[in-house]
Amino acid sequence: MDDVLAIVCIFIALPWLVMHYVTKWKTAATITTDDEALLEDLYSLAKRLDERMDTVERLVASDNPDFVPPRIQHDREVDNLPLRELEMLLAEKKGERL
Incomplete structure (x- = not known):
């Protein structure tokens, strides 16, 4: 069960988190x-x-x-x-x- 949770965190949660903040950063940087x-x-x-x-x-x-x-x-x-x-x-x- 711990292996599945680690895989989900690495391949789903982490990229989602990175993309979420990259999107926020790009929209905040524009006038x-x-x-x-x-x-x-x-x-x-x-x-x-x-x-x-x-x-x-x-x-x-x-x-x-x-x-x-x-x-x-x-x-x-x-x-x-x-x-x-x-x-x-x-x-x-x-x-x-x-």
């Missing part, structure tokens, strides 16, 4: 469509907030000539490269071409 929508909304919100910060900085700079913005500059190529890459990925996902 869902809700997550993608949330990321896209957050990205658009960040772009709008960045435009607002640019406006505020321009207004402050016009009042105070010594003002130096302490953040990423929108007109520097080094600062815009990651943003352009992200925009290209979003455009490719939507089937557009930049």
Whole structure:
């Protein structure tokens, strides 16, 4: 009886257990469509907030000539490269071409 139990455990229970957790691992590692929508909304919100910060900085700079913005500059190529890459990925996902 012990031999049958050992054989069942080795050839049925163990592979089932491994496959069960492999399947759980694969489904947990993917991003869902809700997550993608949330990321896209957050990205658009960040772009709008960045435009607002640019406006505020321009207004402050016009009042105070010594003002130096302490953040990423929108007109520097080094600062815009990651943003352009992200925009290209979003455009490719939507089937557009930049």
